[in-house]
Amino acid sequence: MSPDHETAVVCRGVTKVYGEGTSAVQALRGVDLEVPSGELVMLVGPSGCGKTTLISVIAGILDPSSGQCLVFGQDLAAMPQRHRTAYRGRSIGFVFQAYNLLPSLTAAENVAVPLLILGHRRAEALRRAHAALERVGMPERSHALPAQLSGGQQQRVAIARALVHDPKLVVCDEPTSALDADTGQRVMTLLREVAVAPDRALVIVTHDSRTFHFADRIARMDDGRIVSVAENAAESSASSAEPSASSAEPSASSTRSSP
Amino acid sequence: MNFVALKMLIGDKAKYIGIIVGITFASLLITQQMAIFTGLMTRTYGAITDLGQPDVWVMDPKVQFIDDIKPLQDTELYRVRGVEGVDWAVPLYKGLLKARLSNGNFQTCNVFGLDDATLIGGPPEMVEGRIEDLRRADGVIVDEYGAAGRLAKPAATPGGKPEPLHVGDTIELNDHRAIVVGICRVQRTFQSQPVIYTTYSRATTYAPRERKLLSFVLVGAKAGVEPLELCQRIENATGLAAQTREEFKWTTVTYFMKYTGIPINFGIAVLLGFLVGTAIAGQTFYNFTIENLKQFGALKAMGAGNGTLLRMILLQALLVGLIGYGLGVGAAAMFGLLSRTSELAFRLPWQILALTAVSVTVICMLAALISIRKVVKLEPAIVFKG
Numbered sequence: 001m002s003p004d005h006e007t008a009v010v011c012r013g014v015t016k017v018y019g020e021g022t023s024a025v026q027a028l029r030g031v032d033l034e035v036p037s038g039e040l041v042m043l044v045g046p047s048g049c050g051k052t053t054l055i056s057v058i059a060g061i062l063d064p065s066s067g068q069c070l071v072f073g074q075d076l077a078a079m080p081q082r083h084r085t086a087y088r089g090r091s092i093g094f095v096f097q098a099y100n101l102l103p104s105l106t107a108a109e110n111v112a113v114p115l116l117i118l119g120h121r122r123a124e125a126l127r128r129a130h131a132a133l134e135r136v137g138m139p140e141r142s143h144a145l146p147a148q149l150s151g152g153q154q155q156r157v158a159i160a161r162a163l164v165h166d167p168k169l170v171v172c173d174e175p176t177s178a179l180d181a182d183t184g185q186r187v188m189t190l191l192r193e194v195a196v197a198p199d200r201a202l203v204i205v206t207h208d209s210r211t212f213h214f215a216d217r218i219a220r221m222d223d224g225r226i227v228s229v230a231e232n233a234a235e236s237s238a239s240s241a242e243p244s245a246s247s248a249e250p251s252a253s254s255t256r257s258s259p
Numbered sequence: 260m261n262f263v264a265l266k267m268l269i270g271d272k273a274k275y276i277g278i279i280v281g282i283t284f285a286s287l288l289i290t291q292q293m294a295i296f297t298g299l300m301t302r303t304y305g306a307i308t309d310l311g312q313p314d315v316w317v318m319d320p321k322v323q324f325i326d327d328i329k330p331l332q333d334t335e336l337y338r339v340r341g342v343e344g345v346d347w348a349v350p351l352y353k354g355l356l357k358a359r360l361s362n363g364n365f366q367t368c369n370v371f372g373l374d375d376a377t378l379i380g381g382p383p384e385m386v387e388g389r390i391e392d393l394r395r396a397d398g399v400i401v402d403e404y405g406a407a408g409r410l411a412k413p414a415a416t417p418g419g420k421p422e423p424l425h426v427g428d429t430i431e432l433n434d435h436r437a438i439v440v441g442i443c444r445v446q447r448t449f450q451s452q453p454v455i456y457t458t459y460s461r462a463t464t465y466a467p468r469e470r471k472l473l474s475f476v477l478v479g480a481k482a483g484v485e486p487l488e489l490c491q492r493i494e495n496a497t498g499l500a501a502q503t504r505e506e507f508k509w510t511t512v513t514y515f516m517k518y519t520g521i522p523i524n525f526g527i528a529v530l531l532g533f534l535v536g537t538a539i540a541g542q543t544f545y546n547f548t549i550e551n552l553k554q555f556g557a558l559k560a561m562g563a564g565n566g567t568l569l570r571m572i573l574l575q576a577l578l579v580g581l582i583g584y585g586l587g588v589g590a591a592a593m594f595g596l597l598s599r600t601s602e603l604a605f606r607l608p609w610q611i612l613a614l615t616a617v618s619v620t621v622i623c624m625l626a627a628l629i630s631i632r633k634v635v636k637l638e639p640a641i642v643f644k645g
Binding site for chain 2: 052055056059061062082085086087088089090092094096097098100102103104105109113114116117118122173
């Protein structure tokens with residue numbers, strides 16, 4: 001795989017230290033990771049292993065202490081803050097664990113927010129938001145407030161919001177952890193269906209082993225390092241069929257240990 | 260993003276109303292206290308405003324304000340008349356005399372004695388009778404508030420309402436008989452005493468015996484002569500103090516501002532309104548921001564820059580400021596309207612509205628500033644923390 005054209009994210013030797021001196025905590029200890037375009041990559045591992053820190057660095061909302069992380073060839077950490085913020089707005093979609101929908105905006109208005117940030121006119125943004133809601137199967141609830149929606153519906157709205165501006169990279173932080181098992185499976189199925197595209201990459205942080213089979217690749221993390229990256233053999237069947245208990249764990253058809 | 264900012268604000272109804280109440284309260288208190296202060300200060304020079312004809316007031320150089328009477332010799336009138344540029348000069352008596360009421364009580368009244376010949380300095384508006392009726396024997400004109408209030412006749416029946424003085428009624432001024440020949444409308448005085456007009460010669464008979472009784476010389480300037488220039492000429496020629504109408508108003512106001520605690524008392528009330536408004540609005544606005552911090556973090560993560568978020572917060576502050584200002588000023592104006600027939604001094608010129616607008620703007624900016632600081636320093640990574 002050529003890293004410049006087909007690789008959406010390339011991280012090399014990324015470290016992140018929180019705090020200073022004796023209270024310093026090393027969250028990332030030299031992470032190397034490649035995320036190819038058109039794939040769904042899951043970052044998995046125990047709590048506190050650095051998954052969330054790593055996607056924060058990948059998405060350009062945290063600076064690494066050392067190392068480099070390129071997103072479609074762009075080093076976000078090297079960009080001036082304004083340019084980086086603008087790049088995030090244009091090129092990255094977010095799905096948060098707690099949805100983070102604005103409670104006073106309707107579903108459609110929430111979905112329209114990334115377009116409004118990019119400077120689109122309200123009418124145009126709402127038109128595209130309605131289309132995005134249709135893609136996630138929620139056209140009839142576009143005027144509902146988040147409080148009137150179930151957890152699964154709120155996460156669908158969040159997915160529509162992450163995709164409405166057609167970003168090249170979508171990062172999701174524990175998208176199913178606040179949902180029951182069935183709803184989580186439906187949300188992941190939806191994410192695979194609507195978010196995976198040849199020119200887009202998805203990075204999902206999760207510790208929900210029941211969703212691992214949705215991944216093309218699974219990067220296992222432990223203590224701030226990527227300990228293995230495995231291509232997921234179960235992915236091809238999972239993308240089209242309901243998951244079974246036996247497919248919950250990835251089968252590492254090719255495994256690469258990080259140095 | 261303006262639309263998002265406004266919906267965020269209005270969506271949290273409790274806080275939205277809380278912030279508006281805070282600003283409304285501040286706006287009301289600031290406007291109302293300043294309006295009462297201005298009303299009171301206006302009353303201090305109400306007599307100067309009512310005496311509209313003279314261009315220049317001539318007085319003893321030691322006079323500090325309009326009620327600070329230091330009588331002049333009658334001959335000073337003729338010296339003033341001799342100054343070049345003086346078109347006319349008339350005497351004015353102003354003094355506090357006691358009126359004896361029919362129930363035996365005494366009431367101090369503000370008595371003006373007008374030039375017998377011209378009646379210059381008379382009341383600006385007559386409600387009953389004519390100003391020329393002052394030429395009738397023992398004639399006096401009483402202001403309508405005094406006639407209906409402190410000088411009113413006792414009720415005909417026990418427990419009834421006192422009856423206002425009317426033309427033809429008689430009162431006793433310093434043991435002299437005086438017949439009401441007119442009722443006039445004048446500005447209320449600072450001490451809310453009844454105002455009585457009579458002729459200069461009659462006023463001097465009412466007044467206690469003193470060597471000098473001439474309070475002021477009222478002067479009209481010849482056409483083309485600037486009042487300020489005329490003041491200078493009169494001062495040079497007579498050694499007396501001469502002030503234009505506007506100057507004398509400011510002299511009077513300045514005295515009250517300087518030597519009474521009124522501005523400090525009202526200033527404290529205005530400051531309290533400002534501080535309480537800032538505290539309520541600031542605290543509520545800050546709470547609103549803190550509760551929406553994750554949402555702001557999400558917007559930041561999704562590409563909203565600090566400038567965008569700053570504009571959103573300022574817009575929210577501007578909206579609550581505008582509504583709070585409108586409600587507060589409206590309530591203050593309503594208060595003034597409802598109290599216009601009472602003793603309350605209330606005056607609401609545009610300058611007060613502008614000052615309140617500035618104060619409310621500062622309150623909103625201070626309230627927003629605390630929130631802006633929090634949002635600007637906010638790490639968007641907060642959105643990934645649970």
